[in-house]
Amino acid sequence: MKRRTLLAATVAAPFAAVDHASGQPGKIPVVFWHAMTGANADETNRLARAFNESQSEAEVQPVFKGGYADTLTAAIAAWRADQAPHLVQIFEVGTGSMLAAGPATKQVWQLAKETGVDLDPAIYIPGVRGYYSLTDGRLASRPFNSSTAVMWYNKDAFAAAGLDPEKAPSTWPEVIVAARAIKAKIGTPAMGAVKSPVTSSWMIWVQLEQYSAIHDLPYATKANGFEGLDAELKFNGPAQVKQWDRLLGMAKEGLYEYGGRDTVPDALFYSGQAAIGFGSSAGRGDIVRNARFKWAEALLPIDPEVNAHPINSIIGGASLWTMTTKQRTAAEYKAVAQFLKFIATPEQDAHFHQTTGYVPVTFAGYEKSKADGYYEKQPGADVPIKQLARGKVTANSRGLRLGRLAEIRNILYEETEKALQGQQSGKQALDNGVTRGDRVLREFQKSVGG
Amino acid sequence: MERRTIFGQRLLPVILVAPQFLLTLIFFLWPACQAIWSSMTRQDPFGLHSQFAGLDNFVELFTDPLYRASIGRTVFFMAAVSALSMSLALLLAVFADREIRGRTIYRTLLIWPYAIAPAMAAVLWIVLLQPQVGILAAWLSRHGIAWDYHLNDTQAMLMIVLACAWKQVSYNFIFFLAGLQSIPRTVLEAARMDGARGWHRFRTITFPLLAPTSFFLLVVNLVYAAFDTFGTIQALTQGGPGKATETLVVKVYRDGVVNLDIGSSSAQSVVLMIGVIGLTALQFRFLGRRQLT
Numbered sequence: 010m011k012r013r014t015l016l017a018a019t020v021a022a023p024f025a026a027v028d029h030a031s032g033q034p035g036k037i038p039v040v041f042w043h044a045m046t047g048a049n050a051d052e053t054n055r056l057a058r059a060f061n062e063s064q065s066e067a068e069v070q071p072v073f074k075g076g077y078a079d080t081l082t083a084a085i086a087a088w089r090a091d092q093a094p095h096l097v098q099i100f101e102v103g104t105g106s107m108l109a110a111g112p113a114t115k116q117v118w119q120l121a122k123e124t125g126v127d128l129d130p131a132i133y134i135p136g137v138r139g140y141y142s143l144t145d146g147r148l149a150s151r152p153f154n155s156s157t158a159v160m161w162y163n164k165d166a167f168a169a170a171g172l173d174p175e176k177a178p179s180t181w182p183e184v185i186v187a188a189r190a191i192k193a194k195i196g197t198p199a200m201g202a203v204k205s206p207v208t209s210s211w212m213i214w215v216q217l218e219q220y221s222a223i224h225d226l227p228y229a230t231k232a233n234g235f236e237g238l239d240a241e242l243k244f245n246g247p248a249q250v251k252q253w254d255r256l257l258g259m260a261k262e263g264l265y266e267y268g269g270r271d272t273v274p275d276a277l278f279y280s281g282q283a284a285i286g287f288g289s290s291a292g293r294g295d296i297v298r299n300a301r302f303k304w305a306e307a308l309l310p311i312d313p314e315v316n317a318h319p320i321n322s323i324i325g326g327a328s329l330w331t332m333t334t335k336q337r338t339a340a341e342y343k344a345v346a347q348f349l350k351f352i353a354t355p356e357q358d359a360h361f362h363q364t365t366g367y368v369p370v371t372f373a374g375y376e377k378s379k380a381d382g383y384y385e386k387q388p389g390a391d392v393p394i395k396q397l398a399r400g401k402v403t404a405n406s407r408g409l410r411l412g413r414l415a416e417i418r419n420i421l422y423e424e425t426e427k428a429l430q431g432q433q434s435g436k437q438a439l440d441n442g443v444t445r446g447d448r449v450l451r452e453f454q455k456s457v458g459g
Numbered sequence: 460m461e462r463r464t465i466f467g468q469r470l471l472p473v474i475l476v477a478p479q480f481l482l483t484l485i486f487f488l489w490p491a492c493q494a495i496w497s498s499m500t501r502q503d504p505f506g507l508h509s510q511f512a513g514l515d516n517f518v519e520l521f522t523d524p525l526y527r528a529s530i531g532r533t534v535f536f537m538a539a540v541s542a543l544s545m546s547l548a549l550l551l552a553v554f555a556d557r558e559i560r561g562r563t564i565y566r567t568l569l570i571w572p573y574a575i576a577p578a579m580a581a582v583l584w585i586v587l588l589q590p591q592v593g594i595l596a597a598w599l600s601r602h603g604i605a606w607d608y609h610l611n612d613t614q615a616m617l618m619i620v621l622a623c624a625w626k627q628v629s630y631n632f633i634f635f636l637a638g639l640q641s642i643p644r645t646v647l648e649a650a651r652m653d654g655a656r657g658w659h660r661f662r663t664i665t666f667p668l669l670a671p672t673s674f675f676l677l678v679v680n681l682v683y684a685a686f687d688t689f690g691t692i693q694a695l696t697q698g699g700p701g702k703a704t705e706t707l708v709v710k711v712y713r714d715g716v717v718n719l720d721i722g723s724s725s726a727q728s729v730v731l732m733i734g735v736i737g738l739t740a741l742q743f744r745f746l747g748r749r750q751l752t
Contacts, residue, residue, distance in 0.1 A: 078717050081714050085504045088505060089505065089506050110503075110504075111507055113507070270697065270699060273609070277591060280591075284589055347607040347662065423702055427609050427699045429700075430701075432701075449718075455501060456501055456720070456722075458503070
């Protein structure tokens with residue numbers, strides 16, 4: 010029996026079953042698959058409830074489908090079985106795959122045209138809008154939860170190290186000076202739980218993708234992939250190699266603790282073990298809940314020798330895609346469009362922003378939050394917005410439009426982990442990342458027939 | 460002696476076999492055929508463009524040094540997990556087979572880990588070995604051992620071998636205990652009267668008589684290490700650092716579910732399927748069908 014089960018486990022595609030929440034009779038159902046957990050899931054459900062109460066024709070049914078990658082896989086499997094949900098939340102790195110999905114999706118501009126519902130892209134903040142737009146400015150998916158990378162620091166640890174807790178290091182040389190000062194005091198009673206000066210969540214996203222964007226360095230050719238599937242990776246330029254060597258050097262000196270992939274290092278900062286933590290601005294809610302020390306949120310540090318006039322950082326998070334099935338009616342699409350319009354109203358957008366820690370995606374939502382006095386009550390909560398709106402968006406800072414980007418990130422984690430163990434240099438890690446990543450991009454290009 | 464039941468009609472046996480046959484068809488044969496077909500295509504995730512690629516996916520796999528390294532790593536991992544879990548289980552079984560007080564309690568306790576879900580087992584090991592919060596990790600670092608499996612290939616491999624072997628000890632223990640109990644007491648007593656003592660008796664009588672059990676367990680353990688360890692590895696290291704703990708089944712998941720490269724992932728599944736068929740054939744050949752059921 011065991012053998013047969015194993016055989017089946019090997020060959021059976023791990024596609025999740027499709028389930029639809031049962032709705033009220035007579036209403037048009039809008040099935041909405043999402044990947045939100047905790048406070049973010051509560052807020053997502055609240056949005057659906059508020060919409061359902063605001064009108065009587067349609068009913069949005071939010072369904073939690075697991076993590077971002079699971080949700081994407083589930084949506085694809087469902088579409089292939091002609092059971093796709095009306096709306097699905099897809100993380101930003103899945104955007105390239107969804108754009109290549111042709112008839113499986115109905116892009117926002119198509120939806121607006123067919124249903125006559127006004128879905129004006131101009132209401133969205135440019136840094137957010139650009140990521141989910143076609144090159145001609147038409148909106149492909151509806152920006153939903155957007156965050157960006159920021160630096161968190163422990164003010165108590167700064168004070169204990171004799172640093173000014175009100176002044177965050179704004180350049181990498183300053184970060185190193187601060188890290189050395191902190192390291193010198195580790196183990197003293199004033200330093201408390203601090204064991205390492207610096208750590209970073211989402212190391213590839215923060216230290217390479219965002220670093221390239223704010224310093225206006227190309228990550229890939231063809232405007233980071235926005236202008237064609239034949240883009241080639243460019244993140245092994247001298248400035249990025251310098252950044253990698255700097256981080257490797259800091260790790261060697263005991264100033265930087267790697268901590269693990271993706272969100273694993275979050276806990277290092279929250280628990281007070283690392284004095285400076287890089288991560289997503291969406292971590293704010295968790296930090297408020299967990300941190301037993303005074304902390305502040307700051308802009309990503311820059312390297313003035315590379316570019317003294319940094320521009321905007323890029324977003325992370327997810328957007329909402331409208332999906333198709335063969336039997337889906339015009340009325341259903343209209344209900345979807347109305348829901349998208351509803352959640353973009355200033356009240357809903359501001360509420361979402363203030364309860365989740367994601368940035369407001371519309372100008373009006375931002376203005377409303379300012380009028381509410383939210384940023385006086387929560388100092389620093391506007392840091393991500395300011396960073397996203399800084400300077401003029403260039404081809405290097407619009408975002409990344411690369412197929413299978415999640416895989417490229419994993420490749421970079423692997424190569425970087427080898428470098429951190431001293432098996433190769435920073436340059437070799439990035440060079441290998443480019444070689445292996447380009448192979449992935451060519452595979453993707455072939456698979457979508459580009 | 461073989462017993463035979465003779466059915467009068469043709470229909471009844473067909474009806475009796477049908478459910479099992481249908482299940483096999485729907486859940487095993489059909490997906491297997493799909494995997495074989497997908498392994499010979501190149502398609503995008505949505506299945507919009509699907510081209511026949513022949514054996515391209517297989518050629519790409521076997522010319523990729525990273526895939527060949529993954530095969531080697533998996534073989535090492537399978538051997539390490541099987542050796543560790545079987546030797547520990549045998550040791551425990553030999554002791555639990557003795558006339559000692561409260562042995563039913565020992566036996567029950569030793570079976571517990573088998574009932575723990577892989578992800579849960581992984582969490583237990585994280586509590587012990589996580590570099591920042593792990594109890595054992597803290598003890599190690601106090602004794603001058605820099606423990607960080609996020610950044611040390613050897614430590615990461617050691618940890619997944621430990622975690623995966625630990626989970627399988629119970630299963631092996633049950634079989635070894637049953638095997639020990641089925642050894643005729645008369646043979647052991649005869650040996651004792653001939654003057655064979657402890658280790659010598661174990662080596663010349665017990666161990667050879669346990670051979671069928673051991674061989675059966677070896678195959679089961681190899682298959683377990685190759686496939687059932689996915690949950691534990693995914694929860695502990697996700698295949699890292701680098702590719703240090705990426706076994707074949709972790710790679711299938713990574714390429715198929717995360718990277719949505721259906722063609723390559725299917726090709727890898729087919730390679731694994733051939734591996735299982737090989738192992739199973741080996742087991743049938745050497746053990747025969749009737750010895751262990």
